[in-house]
Amino acid sequence: MASTYPFQEIEKKWQEFWDKEGTYRAEDLPSSEKQKKFYGLIEFPYPSGEGLHVGHPRSYIAIDLMTRKKRMEGKDVLYPIGWDAFGLPTENFAIKHKVKPADATAKNVANFTRQIKSLGIGFDWSREINTTDPAYYRWTQWMFLKFYGSYFDVVEGRAKPIDLLAIPQNVAEQGEEATRRFRDEHRMAFKAETKINWCPSCKIGLANEEAIGGVCERCGSTVEQRTKEQWMIRITAYAQRLLDDLANVDYLEKIKAQQINWIGRSEGAYVDFGIRTDKSGDLLPEKLTVFTTRPDTLFGATYMVLAPEHEMVSRWIEDGSIENATEVEAYKAQARGMSELQRQENKEKTGVQLKGVVAINPANNEKIPVWIADYVLAGYGTGAIMAVPAHDERDFEFAQKFGLPIVQVVAAAEGDETRGLPFTVKGVAFDSGILNGLTTDEATTKMIEWLAQNGYGRGAINYKLRDWVFSRQRYWGEPIPLVKCQKCGWVPVPEEQLPVTLPDVDNYEPTDNGDSPLAAIRSWVETTCPHCGGPAERETDTMPNWAGSSWYFMRYCDPHNDKAFADPEKLKFWMPVDLYNGGMEHTTLHLLYSRFWYKFLWDLGLVPHECGSEPYAKRRSHALILGEGGIKMSKSKGNVVNPDDVVKDYGADVFRVYQMFIGPFDQDAPWDTHGIEGVRRFLEKVLRIFDSVIPAEAGTQEPDSPVKPWNDNVETLLHQTIKKVGEDIEAMHFNTAVSALMILVNEMSESRTSYRVPRADLETLLKLVAPFAPHMTDELWHKLGHETSIHREAWPQYDPAKCVTSTFEMVVQVNGKVRDKMEVATDIPEEEAKAKALASEKVKPYLDGKEPQKVVYVKGRLVSISI
RNA sequence: GGGCCCGUGGCGGAAUUGGUAUACGCAACGGACUUAAAAUCCGUCGCCGCAAGGCAUGUGGGUUCGACUCCCACCGGGCCCACCA
Secondary structure, eight states, rough: OOTSHHHHHHHHHHHHHHHHHTTTTOOOSSSSOOOGGEEEEOOOOOTTTTTTTTTTHHHHHHHHHHHHHHHHHEEEEOOOEEEEEOOOHHHHHHOHHTOOOHHHHHHHHHHHHHHTTTOOOOGGGGGOOHHHHHHHHHHHHHHHHHHTTTTETTTTTTEEEGGGGGHHHHHTTTEEEEEEHHHHBSSSEEEEEEEEEETTTTTTEEEEEGGGGGGGGOOOOBBBEEEEEEEEGGGGGHHHHHHHGGSSSSEOOHHHHHHHHHHHHHEEEEEEEEEEEEOOEEEEEEEEEESOGGOOOOOOOEEEEEETTTTHOOOOOOHOOTTHHHHHHHHHHHHHSOOHHHHHHHOOOOOOOEEEEEEEEETOOOOEEEOOOOOOOOOOOOSSSEOOOTOOOHHHHHHHHTTTTEEHHHHHHHOOOSSOOOEEEESSSSOOTTTTTTOHHHHHHHHHHHHHHTTSSSEEEEEOOOOOEBBBOOSSSSSSSSSEEEEEEEEEEEEGGGOOOOOOOOOOOOOTTTTOGGGGOHHHEEEEEETTTTEEEEEOOBOOTTGGGTHHHHHHTSSSSSSSSSSSHHOOOOOSSSEEEEEGGGGHHHHHHHHHHHHHHTTTTSSSSOOOOSSSSSEEEOEEEEETTSSOOOOOTTTOOOOHHHHHHOOOHHHHHHHHSSSSSTOOOOOOOOHHHHHHHEEEHHHHHHHHHHHHOOOOOOOOOOOOOOOOOHHHHHHHHHHHHHHHHTTTOOHHHHHHHEEEEEEEHHHTTTSOOOOOHHHHHHHHHTSHHHHHHHHHHHHTTOOOOOSSSSOOOOOOOGGGEEEEEEEEEETTEEEEEEETTTTOHHHHHHHHHHHHHTTTHHHTTTSEEEEEETTTTEEEEEO
């Protein structure tokens, strides 16, 4: 800014002042009734070594504006900050540079803190949290144990303590071991085999994001698939509730759509197919069950496909039912070696027929061949499909490639696009003809009835959502607080012994077998069983990054509590979050996981019932700040803007206003070095308005200039601006709020030369600018003689009567074209407006002496004449 | 392939939700002040035209007194998901 305004000094001064005064500290005990609280939340950052990106603050500043306005409106405001600090980049950095991840994290947090504080954001730093702090992850572990100690009651549709799980008679009769197994199978946290991406060179398991294109992101070697027993969390049990409750929250439509999409509910039916092998020569006792959304096309099912991993395939290989077992094994091996990503890239259909095995289509008793192919996914439905090539594109493609029959189901043909290739048309779908003349929906319902009546299947609902793989073979994460005892099996670490802290070692290396680096630290692994006191080993897997971020918004309500993750009374006051803002990249997983986690705790009564079943009342997303020219900022392109540089050159206030003015909040916007100059000019103009009011040397006396009455138009504009800025901030239209302020300031600074702007109006202006440029406005506020911060002042009110002018410029249109404009009284009667318009000299030539066909008056706007 | 969204000056973008298209800002140009520059201030700035006027919101149609806004088709671009039966 101008050399006369020492912004660096002033900004620092106010940041220290706010810190000392606790200007932004949320009330520890609420001072108002619950309706008057506002909890604004931004996604807490991952403190990377790169430092703050210019994109980060966009969200922080936006919510800062909103919370500042709410505070000025007298609400209790909670706007906290913390660090989502566990995770891969830090771990990788630590391994590479042989430093401790905790030390690297502390350094990064210090840097982020310095950067964020320099922006003057009104965070309540007294509530700062860090997911890697044992005092924090103690509760993350505690919550994991709640998952472990619970099951999902299907009848009531909610989680309950595992002690309440009814053990069926026949299980109980089999003894303790069977009972334990039954219980373990029903826990919300359970162990199961899953595939992981394995880099044979780095000897490390990789997240999907690190194995893009099937190669290791770090070293470039081909990623293998390995099978491993991992902890899973039963999020699928909550699929329907996660879907249903979207109706009760205010999320952007596209965010809801993403959640719905990800959960992927589909209605259909399970259908049981009989299986005959040549070897046995007869029907097997077991059935092959498939899930289909189109049971009405059952008659057109001409073959079946199993996922290569389907357990029946292994069984049939073993018992010799499959004649071409070698070929089948080879295909299975090939499929196993492929990562999901490789599979997605190569969409060419492949598969092998299981020779010696046929399935029986229950609709017509026809024998149909059985195949395995990797286009059928083991993880969805039953891992097997009935293939209806006439009504499914993928089946069609497969049938074409392998010469399988294609049968169109006539009753179902309506609505399905004909593929323009010869079909074997079989006419009526059923002996009974029950589907004739029905729509697809009706036929589906009818078919499900038929299946159920004849014992061939039943209606069913399936979700794409899979259970949450919760184990990571990593060091830098929350240890999973379980111990494996040879005698007692998995035993939870008792609550009073939490947290299970990470061992403080100088360095660690990945292991050969895919275990976490923790597995090699024997002194940490070896422990005693909390149950029987015998020798036991700790679980060496750690939790995923998503764990700590699944509940952090609750910890903010009571961050220093060491008796509970948060005091229920404080949760009752602050929850739910009123506005949650973040990037679109987190609108599927993080949002889903945290909603689920919250619902689970709510079910158990650990989150008070009064908080409601959803953690976030409203979710919005910001877009990206791009590099100059509209390309993404990246180190390689050399177009990265460092917020430190901007703050150093222009100050935080300019940076903040520019961030808000750059474009619509939910739209990507390119950084523009020239654009920021315009904002600087604007703020300097604000300073200049106060020059006459505030004498150069700190005095607060107003000069006794000759006073002309304050201009009515500026008065009107002031009230219009109060209205506009307030509404725009609420609607997150920050760019137009800034432009409204610019218009007012332009007007005021022009008027200043001819009129004396009343001090009260100047103070109003200052309050409107305050959330945008907090340092400068507090400085001016104090120079006007105030002792307390402007950020605790009352937000200005507008007078609706003063927002309207007594006259307006009425437009006269003839056949939709503007032909005249005239100044008329705002309350002009309709007839008079029309008469005036028709009498206009400029309009007359267009009337051509004819009588107008229609004359429309739009109040306060225009008269439209058509001839 | 599915879902969501967007096309307005040289650029970022406004438009009271169907009512004066191009607010505000940037860039550019001309001028004032200055020895000069910066800063600041004044002015011009969609296109064609001396002007009157005409034409312009991706393209073509429709509804309407009136369409950037609503409807249909097409063209172009973006984001997310994706062999989910």
